[in-house]
Amino acid sequence: MTEYDVIIMGAGPAGSTLARLTASMGFRVGVLDRKKILGVPLQCAGLISHRITEANVLPDNLILNSVRGAVLHSPSGIKLRVSRKRPEAHVIDRAAYDQYLADLACEAGAELRTGTAVRDFSEATGEVEVNGRTLRASVLVDARGQVAIRNKYPARQFLVRFRDQEMDTDFVDLRVDSRLSPGFLWRIPLDEKTARVGAFGHHKNLKDLIKGFISDLSTDFRIMESHHGFIPEPDPDMELVGGRCIRIGDAAGQVKPTTGGGIVLASRAAHVAAEVIQMALEDDMGLLENYPEACRKLYMAEMKNQMRVQRTFRILSDEDLDHIFLKMKEYGAEEIISRYGDMDIQTPLIMEFLKSGLLFRIIPSIISRKVASIWK
Numbered sequence: 571m572t573e574y575d576v577i578i579m580g581a582g583p584a585g586s587t588l589a590r591l592t593a594s595m596g597f598r599v600g601v602l603d604r605k606k607i608l609g610v611p612l613q614c615a616g617l618i619s620h621r622i623t624e625a626n627v628l629p630d631n632l633i634l635n636s637v638r639g640a641v642l643h644s645p646s647g648i649k650l651r652v653s654r655k656r657p658e659a660h661v662i663d664r665a666a667y668d669q670y671l672a673d674l675a676c677e678a679g680a681e682l683r684t685g686t687a688v689r690d691f692s693e694a695t696g697e698v699e700v701n702g703r704t705l706r707a708s709v710l711v712d713a714r715g716q717v718a719i720r721n722k723y724p725a726r727q728f729l730v731r732f733r734d735q736e737m738d739t740d741f742v743d744l745r746v747d748s749r750l751s752p753g754f755l756w757r758i759p760l761d762e763k764t765a766r767v768g769a770f771g772h773h774k775n776l777k778d779l780i781k782g783f784i785s786d787l788s789t790d791f792r793i794m795e796s797h798h799g800f801i802p803e804p805d806p807d808m809e810l811v812g813g814r815c816i817r818i819g820d821a822a823g824q825v826k827p828t829t830g831g832g833i834v835l836a837s838r839a840a841h842v843a844a845e846v847i848q849m850a851l852e853d854d855m856g857l858l859e860n861y862p863e864a865c866r867k868l869y870m871a872e873m874k875n876q877m878r879v880q881r882t883f884r885i886l887s888d889e890d891l892d893h894i895f896l897k898m899k900e901y902g903a904e905e906i907i908s909r910y911g912d913m914d915i916q917t918p919l920i921m922e923f924l925k926s927g928l929l930f931r932i933i934p935s936i937i938s939r940k941v942a943s944i945w946k
Contacts, residue, residue: 574600574681575851577698577707579688581608581672584819584836585713587626589675589682591844597851599680600707601672602700604687608672609665613799615727615766616664617742617758618833619913620657625837628660632670634760635661635739639908643745644895645888647786652907653741659913661758661766688714693813709847709858710815718821719808722800723753723830726776727768729797734790736762745783748888749773752828752880755783764794770801770830801830804880806873810862814855818843824869826914827876834914835869842868875917881944890934897932 576592578585581603593599617637622628637660639653676682689699691710698705716722743757753771760766767784769776776798784791805823810816818824819836826835842864850857886894898904906928910919923929924945933941 572600572703572705574598574705574707576600576709576711576847577602577696577705578680578711578713579691579698580711580713580715580718580819580821581605581675581682581684582668582713582715582819582836583626583671583833584821584824584840585711586668586671586675587837587840588711588713588818588843589680590671590678591840592847593675593678593680595844595848596679597847599675600705601675601680601682602686602688602698602705603682603684606685607665607669608684609668611799612665612727612797613725614664615756615758615768616662617659617756618662618831619659621914622660622834622837625834625841626671627674628662628667629670632663632667633660634663637661637742637759638740640742640744642895643743644892645745645747646892648892648895648899650895650898650904650907651741652904652911654908659742661760691815693815696814708814708851708855711843711847712815712817712821713819715820716800716802718817719802719805719823721803721805723770723772723803724776724798725768725770725801725830726780726796726798727766728780728784728793729764729795730757730767730784731764731792731794732788732790733763733792734788737765743787746883746891747771747779748886748891749779751886752883753830755780757783757787768797801825802832804873804877806870806877810865811858814858816843816846816858816861822865824865827873827880828916829913831913838868839865872915872917875920878944879916879920882941885937885940890937893934894932901928901931903928903932 575597576599578601589601636657642650691698737759739759745755750771755769758766802820804827808823825832846861
């Protein structure tokens with residue numbers, strides 16, 4: 571039986587970042603991933619907040635484009651344009667980024683095993699069954715991503731070449747649609763002609779919705795690649811510790827409720843997890859139980875506010891969304907969103923809408939009572 575201090579199941583950003591941190595502490599760390607090539611197939615839009623550098627490492631050569639704003643589209647085509655002077659997000663080579671983070675973990679001393687599917691594991695004993703072998707660790711980490719959870723949104727994305735136009739690469743396009751809410755459609759430019767166009771949400775035919783969105787944007791285009799996957803639903807009530815096992819990243823429901831993004835949040839959670847694991851291994855295994863409370867302090871207040879936004883979108887029809895867009899233009903919301911908006915920390919914008927009374931000025935009166943019950 572092969573022994574480790576820590577076995578991390580999953581070599582996505584959460585798993586590899588935690589592997590690097592714990593291996594740097596001098597622990598023997600094993601990382602297992604079922605994929606033979608990390609990051610393939612692509613299952614991410616690859617748009618990441620500029621705040622990634624506060625929590626992780628992102629080399630410049632993996633940034634394909636940087637954006638400083640968004641054009642928001644209502645169902646009928648009403649547009650809001652919001653922007654900042656500096657880049658707010660980066661479009662990255664996500665497959666290469668997964669490999670890069672795994673390489674850093676290996677350089678720190680972690681042992682990576684790709685093409686290694688976890689058949690079974692015991693939270694009580696720390697034993698993991700892989701490819702007919704048994705591995706064991708004092709601490710297990712479930713970082714297997716969306717495969718480890720039950721509730722998730724289907725997602726689909728195309729790589730599209732636009733022949734009849736040049737895009738403004740400073741801006742992404744986002745369209746809301748009540749059939750997807752709280753999901754949405756997106757166009758993320760890689761360069762002036764090429765973009766990732768996709769959607770997530772509970773809808774039986776995402777493919778047709780995306781193609782309709784593309785057709786609204788362009789009359790001459792070519793779809794070059796197609797990808798599909800799942801985005802976890804956020805779950806603030808998920809059990810994050812069981813026996814010797816902790817959960818992190820998508821496997822822990824650590825995703826933003828409004829966008830489904832999780833790399834920055836998972837990177838921050840990895841630092842918390844590394845500290846807890848160090849204390850547990852050096853002192854008392856019972857200290858693993860500190861992990862949920864540390865995570866709660868890290869992100870729970872922000873997550874709960876974003877979940878209120880999510881619940882609000884669930885009750886809005888297309889007509890409601892169009893009404894809201896018109897009212898936001900009327901009340902100067904583009905400037906407010908540009909000033910307070912942030913991909914990761916959305917509470918300041920939410921509080922500004924509430925404090926100014928703008929939220930209830932833009933919501934149709936017929937549903938104001940339902941919305942008020944969400945924000946009471």
